Amino acid sequence: MASIADYYAGKNVLITGATGFMGKVLVEKLLRSCPEVRTLYLLVRPKAGQSMQERVSDMMKCKLFDRVREDNPDFHQKIVPISSELTQPALAISPEDVERLTSCVNIIFHCAATIRFDEPLKHALQLNVIATQQLLSLAQQMHHLQAFIHISTAYANCNRRHIDEIIYPPPVEPKKLIDSLEWMEDSIVRDITPRLIGERPNTYTYTKALAECVVQRESSKLSIGIIRPSIVGASWQEPFPGWIDNFNGPSGVFIAAGKGILRTMRANNDAVADLIPVDVVINLTLAAGWYTAVHRLTFPPAALVYNCTTGGINPFHWGEIEHHVMSSFKRNPLEQAFRRPNANITSNYLMNQYWILVSHKFPALIYDLYLRLSGQKPQMMRIFNRLHKAIGLLEYFSSQDWEWNSENMSMLMSHLSPEDRKTFNFDVRQLNWPEYIENYCIGTKKYVLNEDMSDIPAARQHLRKLRNIRYTFNTLLLVFIWRVFIARSQMARNIWYFVVSLCFKFLSYFRASSTLTN
Template identity: 70%
Template sequence: MASIPKYYEGKNVLITGGTGFMGKVLLEKLLRSCPKVKAVYALVRQKAGQAPKARIEEMVICKLFDRLREEQPDFKEKIIAVNSDLTQLELDLSKEDQEKLADCIQIVFHCAATVRFNESLKDAVQLNVLATQKLLALAHRMKHLEIFLHVSTAYANCNRKLIEELVYPPPVDHKKLIDALEWMDDKLINEITPKLIGERPNTYTYTKALAEHVVLQESGNLNVVIVRPSIVGASWKEPFPGWIDNFNGPSGIFIAAGKGILRTMRASNNAVADLVPVDVVVNHTLAAAWYSGVHRYTRPRNVLVYNCTTGGVNPFHWGEVEYHVISTFKRNPLEQAFRRPNVNLTSNHLIYQYWIAVSHKAPAFLYDLYLKITGRTPRMMKTITRLHKALMLLEYFTSHSWVWSTDNTTMLMSQLSPEDKKLFNFDARQLHWAEYMENYCMGTKKYVLNEEMSGLPAARKHLNNLRNIRYAFNTILVVMVWRVFIARSQMARNIWYFVVSLCYKFLSYFRASSTMRY
């Protein structure tokens, strides 16, 4: 078989979602590791008055493309921005662009989707289901199309404990749902949404399941692949360790923990945190398209599904995530932290509510009070409110574990040559979690918050000052409790002296035992 770079040589590729997190990494990796690819067409909508071409030019300036820029200075010439809006009729493509894409595209990567968990059902269907349907209609017109790859999510069928590499029956007929949403008003849609999504936690997973079935039903004779990543995080190795550019998913939670704002979280310590590095997903995606492309004439025309997850081959638990995040940010603190990093994970609702009140709301209220007194605008309670909303959306995924079959992924890995295994590595068994988590946390510091490493000494000094303030506060609190309650009550003093004497006797016994041993 041809190698992966050889397969993409001379090909015209279409990418949706190219300005998103995963889309950017896919674009960079494709151009860098398959340097003879002919062109990459990116469907981009106009945003905030900025034309698609200007958005692409602004995007490729970022650090993600530095390595590619060094190796291929003229790489931008291969990126062709196409004005499009996936929510509009015929993707808002001009007739000229439609004909051009129909004549030249050989590979389609459909990465675009709304990843907002709290998106309204109507908008989620529009972006995740209808857009997929429209893109498939365009794909059917492509005269030289070899492969259509749809990026889904491993949580599309999260109502099941065991998730196999197949497309499951949809929760509802997508055509009937689309027809119903056209005449329903927003209030009615919001009322029926919980009943429609059933055991699924949000509209995102629900509509991604519907989109998979649309791909299955409407692909016809197209050569189709579905890749299902789990929780996509910072890069593992490529183009460099720890690259991340947004607050989405776990990244915002890690930053809140590092800043000392997040102190408690509803999660199970033993639940598997199925994080998967973005470069693992991208390498898996490029390899999956290659395999189906080179076997398009010999392989049966069934939809190949790949679960791109880590839990089954290299499990990592939320308790371990918490440990590595906190230890990393204690060694390499974020600037201007609110408190020293420390997070308590609990699956108990009452304990969680207690810690929310004591560790989140009370300090936020006191800090806002201090800001008001000093003539500044209070902001911490608003921050805490936004944080709680984000935690509620993630709670389902931090409290459950799933089992994903990965037979197709194992098969795909076995088909790669030794050179391709190195160049397009998606073997999660090689992932060293402690190293990855440190790079991830440092990535949020450098690339999301834009904090320089030269600021670490000052950040460490600030963290030590916070520790001293905490010790002073606790000392004052103990003295106040003593003065108010214990010093005024004979019974309280007797209990206090009894406890102190017991502690003294225990320490004396421990010291005597140690002396006898030596």
Template identity: 50%
Template sequence: MDGRWTRSMDLDSDVNNLANDGLGIDRSSVPGFYSGKTIFVTGATGFVGKVLIEKLLRSCPDIGVIYILIRPKKSQNIEERKQELMKCKLFDKLRKEQPNFERKLQAIEGDIVLPELGLSEKNKQLLIEKINVVFHSAATVRFDEHLRTAVELNVLPVRKIIQLCRQFKSLMVLVHVSTAYANCDRPYIEESIYEPHVQPQKLIDSLQWMDNDMVEAVTPKLLGNKPNTYTFTKQLAEAMLKTEGAGLPIAVVRPSIVGAAWKEPVQGWIDNSNGPSGLCIAAGKGLLRSMKGDFKAVADIIPVDIPVNMMITVAWYTACFKPKQTLVYNCTTGAVNPITWGDLQEKVMDFFKKTPLDACFRRPNTSFTCNEMMHDYWVFVSHMLPAYVADAGYRLIGRKPRMVKVYNKLHRSMESLSYFTSHSWEWTNGNHDLLKSRLSEVDRKMFFFDPRQIHWPTYIEDFCYGAKHYVLNEDESGLPAARAHLKKLRNIRYMFNTCIAVVFWRVLIARSQIARNVWNLILSLVFKFVRYFKITSTIQKP
């Protein structure tokens, strides 16, 4: 059927009317279900993972233990990384409500790229005995990742998670976090797992004997109509879940572009400059002047608390009502509450002109263009020329030049996002609506995931404020200086434009009698106006 695997169409037939069963499953409420349950989370130190942990602990106070897989770093062991995680401002609200919440959070040393996730035998047996719910959100989110690395981080860990889950004695559900763009080569995307044109195992076998140069050479052919290795490998991961995870209670959640928090725990909270937040910061700093894309295309941004709430409730529904098929949940805004990139750009500019960032490079002024030649022109004129001039100035005062390097990094980010700012998609959301209908009124409010209620102007303001406050660590006390700096940049711009106009006219005047006459007329009018103003002022004096 249309190149995809079928799924169960009659979801209601999967519903069991019992409130509880012998396994101690409470179907009456989401917090009740999680009471006493043991959770395993990968990707816990990532953006989505942090919000997931905070929401589980705060909204399900009777939850058992949450085990988080953490990779040690050279400078930090897993306990130090856990403590660093807990110090995040995201947990301030939870800290006040449950001062001892850290007791329910246990770090497990491991790494998704290692065999068996790098788990020690002791930790592996611990998980086998205790785990009830698994959330797998670990992945690389870099769009330009080398294909070999993308497979190692996005595809192979899925196989390891499946193999581990098959050993769990009390597993109720495995929730996998994918992306709404896993099938972005299609304009219409259903809540189904589509069959890829390349089978995961064949690609894995090929990567074992190909060197990196060979992999890079065949990557464009393997990607087909997909824009990058991220979307390609996320589709392969879904296919692997379907084939190798058969028989396991699995659900897939597909968020689109994940942005700052909408409602909780902190409005506008964000901790990274990836994707749209990086572009917002670049636009607010006056660095980003031209972005390739269609201002009429839909910007399918989803606040992070929406997919997190969906993940939590999807786990509840899958464990309690046991659907016969692996259900996929598209978590997007475009079909029900769209905002275009043009509207987004306008609201971002309005915010940063009223609430500027500190030490702006230039005044915020960004625009989208579909014309590649116009975009290249503005990149040269508005990006690279100012960058080279600024670096020359840095060299003159003995400082290290940096603006060309900053712009090169910005251009790589722009290029990776241009595909998504130039296209629109349509997603179905039947499973999304079914899940919402199964929740009680109380759970629907506590675990909200309906994007129809988002008021975009307010949300974009919160998003921009979050980028300023939480990513750049800029507070309100710096606003007067930032506004004064922005005014200074405006005056410099006016002076520069005036000088260019004068030079332009002088060149014309030297070669054209008509232009000379126009110039003299303008000057005479200016002198007359000044003289009239002086005479009027003298008469009005007592």
């Protein structure tokens, strides 16, 4: 059997979502580890005043592509951007481009999706389900297509505790839902969304479940693989440790904790934190593309599902994550922290509400007062309100755990040659969590916040300053309490004298006993 790189040699690959977090890593890895790949067709839309060509050339300039650039400075010649808006009819691909794609594409990686948890149902359905359906129709017109790889999520079926590598019956018939929502006003859709999504926490997981069903329906006509990653985090090894470029999932939480803004969050210390490094997901995806294509004639007509998770193989828990994130940010502090990093997670709702009041809202109020008094615009309360909205949407995933069967991941690994196992490593048994979390935190500092590592001494100095402010504040608070309560109440005074005399007696006893022993 051909090796993975040999298989991709001379192949034309179509990728959606290439400008996104996972898409970029996929493009980079294909170019670096499969240098003989012929062309990568990227479906891209113009955005924020930039044409699709500008966006793709900006993307290729980013640090992620440094290693590819070193190996092959002309790598951009292999990339062909195709203008496409996935929410439009026929994906808004021009007839010439359709002609070009149908005549040459050999393999499709469908990564594009809206991953927002607060996406209105109609839009999530349009992008995650209808666009997938349209891409499948395009795929069927392709004369040389060998594999269609769909990126789903391990949480598509999060209404279940145990999740096998099968496609579960959809919560509703996708076509019926599409037809009904088509004529409904947005306000009506908004009202019925909670009833529709049922036990799922958001429109994202709901529409991703529907998309799996849509993909499965085509599995008799196409060779299909479905990848279900859990919580995708920074890179573990490739192209370098700790690469991350967004605030999604845990990254935003880590940053907020590192900046000393987030001090409390509802999460279960003992629940498995099913993080999976982005390079692991991409290595598995490329291997699954190879496996699907090579075995396309021997497969039964069913999509092969890969639960791409760590919990069952090398579990790590939210409590451990909290510990390692905090100690990592103390060693490598972020610049201009609001307070010293000291976040705690708790599964107790009331306790969390108490700490939100004491450690979030109260300091925000004081800081905003200070800003107001110094003639600046208050902003801290606004930042906290946004943070509370974001963590409120994530708490569902950090407060419970799931069991995923990941046999297909092991099966795929057993089919890889020793060389491919190294080049496309997705063996998460080798993952050293503390080291990974340390690199992840440094990655958020370097690549998300664009902070310089040489500024760490200044950041440490800033933390020392914050510590001194805290000590001063606590002392002032104590003096205040003394003035208000102790100075005015005889009983408080008596208690205070009792405590002081007890301390004095203890000290005298200690001194006397140390003189005796000398």
